[in-house]
Amino acid sequence: MTTSTATARLDYSFRAFRVPNVDTAEDKTQDAYVAATHIPAPGSAEACARFAVADGSGQSFVPWIWAQVMVEQFLQCGPPPSQRGRITSEDWATWLDYPHQRWIAGVEAMQQALKAANSNLAWVYNNNVMERRPAASTIVALEFFDQQQDAATPAGTRWEASIVGDSCLFHLRDQKLTSYPNLASTEFGKFPLALRSYPAENLAKLPEAQIVYGTAQPGDVFILATDALAKWIATCWEERTEDYGREWVKLLDMAQPQEFADFVHGHRANGDPMPLEEDDTTMVVIRVSAKGSSLEPATLISGAAAPPAWGTVAPGAWPRPAAQTQPAPQADGSPNPATPEHLSANGAPIAQAPRAAAAAIAVAAAAAPSRADASPAPSSLLKPAPAPAASPAPASLAVPGPASAPSAPTPASRPQSSPQPVAQQSPARNDPQASPQITKQAAPAGWKFYVAAIIVVLCFSFLALALTLGWTFFEKTQVGADVVKLRKELEQSKKEKEAIDSEYTKLNEKYNNANKAREEAEKKGLALEKLQKDDKSLKIAMPTRAEEHKLPETSLPALVQKGHMTETGGAKPHAIKMELEVKDKKKLVISATGYNDNVKVVWEINDFQGAPVTDGTQSTGTSQDRQGMQAPGAGGANGGGQPRPDQTPPTTTPNPIIQPAPTPEKPNVSPLPGAPPGRQYRRVPTKSRSPEFESTDFDNNSNSRPDRITRSYRSEDTAPLKEGRWELDDKELLKNHRIYTAENAPKSKEMNQHYWRD
């Protein structure tokens, strides 16, 4: 099986270290890591080594479970499918679906345990679950590919990494260090990107993740580190002092967990010249070497196991992480009893699944009842005796197997052994020791989901059908017919309303136009007045248009003959109509009529052969009209304005200008139906409220102030505030509300800020 790859095969040997923060229990470390190698099936494009480090955010909710289930998801299924080297937020959401289920189960189990233990912290968990507060974790996931993938890259040397957040991948080759992502030591912030445990949130908050890749050579060293250590390494390579160099070499050659613990604690100490931030610190070191001895057993290091020796490549399926997410303390160096068991469980088919179908298979694995996860240590933790909800298997199935030892302590007495729900939900394993109880427990999450989904879909379709049928029958009944009729009427009335609206708009336009015309006319009238003041010559000007309109030359003789003629000031609609009439061949009667027939002005000239003299006026116009009406001036030939003795004395002051009939003032008539002409609406300004009324909130609903409150005394609206006083009619109001009077308030304070009860 190794023939095809033997030439290019590299060996990946690795070590993993983790030291929790000073105030964090070993089992609540928020960092998780996994490192595993295996020999993929010949011809498949599967990775031959996978390494991941996740750093749960301390501010999120139950991050330690989340970090662990995420790295295990990566171990089993690889990274999310990428499109052209990018992982979209949807891909992440799909990929995180199964870890989400496991995390939820874990949180529920914790809730149950706390409830059972009657803990006074249960409320914290209840609130967080209710608020859907997520766990958050960064991840850096690295894969090596054994087989040749494309012509460009040499066989067996390709690596790919998916990174979210500020956990870093370092690649050291020939004394040159490359960092992914490329962060300077000052750029490590408190709020990095993170994957959240509710997939919907990731959709909104995650930018696309770029897959980084490269090739590996013998002699290369890869380091996966969480933020505190990554920052330290970045500083180290920025400073490049001798001290840092020594420490760097020490870090690379780290072999024992204790060494790493000493390293971390040493640099965390106050005043250390090369300070390491106080945080959970995790490191995975991978050394790449030329093909060495192979066919060792598949090797795995997860948070659970910490073999002191370098791991090596081995054939077979991906080893599975220990179901136990709470690792045995690393520092004491004791091998985890679970490790040999799950290492022997080679051949689990799940790991051979193509990466694209990873999520689906993971769900299926949870649903398959034939597989069970068991290693003695976690399964005993699975079953807290006093928490029935944590083991929902039917009683008939509860065959006590070797795994469910009755000696499980209660969670209250041993907080370290709290139920580990991750074990219940972790991907299935073939293990002969699995108890049937656990088998049943592994099943529910998958099929329940499908059944529920089917039921919901069925319900919706039935509802839709019922609604359709119901409407059909309903239309045929009497009431239904009425409803249909009413609907039609409603539509018709809507149409009518639209028609009325459009008509209204038209009328409005018309009204506006009329107004405009009127304004123009007024302007021109003013212009005319001015003109007339300037130019004293005799003119007959038509009133509103300021147009000069001379009588035709032939008209006077014709007038004498005919005795009557009518002249209109142009063809404009608002022109003034003038009538001239000759009576007794001597007397000239001129009458002018406004365009809207409401003004009539009449002059009589007794002897038009001579200078005309104004006589009695007869007008139906308004007083304004009468004022504006001037007598026809003494003729231009006269120029002096001296009336002849035989003429009737003028009733008004003589004016050389023949003042035409003034603009007939028609009131502003609205063309809109119903609006009375000329009526003006005026908004009556409301009285401003007194300041003390504003600031005293008698009633929380400021719109409904009680009417019972009356003002007993008030001098003026503008009177100083201290004279105001409120009085209540109702004694009860006094009890429920505080009343402030300025007399009781300290003099130095402004009333609208501070109040004191007497």
Place this chain on the structure above:
Amino acid sequence: MQNYSATMSARCPGLICFLLDTSLSMGEPYFEGTSKAEFAAQGINKAIAELINRCISGEEIRDRCFLSVISYGESDRGQEAFLNEHVHGMVSEVAAKVGDTVEIQVFSMGTWQEEQPVWIKPRAQGRTPMDKAFDAIADLCRFKLSEPGMENAFPPIVVNITDGAPNSYANTAKAAERLRNLGTNDGKVLLFNVHIAATTEGKEILYPATDDHFRHNQFANFLFSISSTLPPPLFRSARQADCDPQPGARGFLFNASPAEFLKLLIFASTPQ
């Protein structure tokens, strides 16, 4: 070195104190039928619950900070500034009182029920001896900071919630000055002031950097002058909490609405 970069941890716990005005004026209505005293008490309860939430690790609580609440007004025994016996101790001690001497109330938040322990109960009596409260908290800080290992800790955070002017501006200013001169190698004591008032009473002033807009207002000016500038970590967490302080902003709210008041309480008490 005053860079406010220390981490709160069990070895170097932070010190988070609330000063709560319980003078008579706090009985005024504030928000949806609750008085200022009730709302402020609820807010502090929420902030303490959030703090516990951040410190929780499984069934254990990491003792990352020391909590204390000092009320000023008039106690039943006639004291002017007095300690709340339910909230005085490390986070785990405060949390341990839930269900024992501290009851849990259930609030309905519309779609879900929230369980909220009640450490602080509303109270409104007496005048406003703010200076006494500052002196008391200064004593407490001096005592706590003198403990071994605390010289590099994150400096104490003091959030003062009030609604009225102090009895004496001069005395209070001096007391605040004494308090703000305390500190650790990591920085001076951070004093934030929140003045709460119903919306009808005036314009809201949020995280001002200068006093340009309220020079005429003696009380606002006074609170501004005794407030600390938001240091970088708190500035970041304020941004994270949907607040919008400008660079150089001080931790000071005037005529604060309920929403802004709660935001400040939460982010100021959980800086990390």
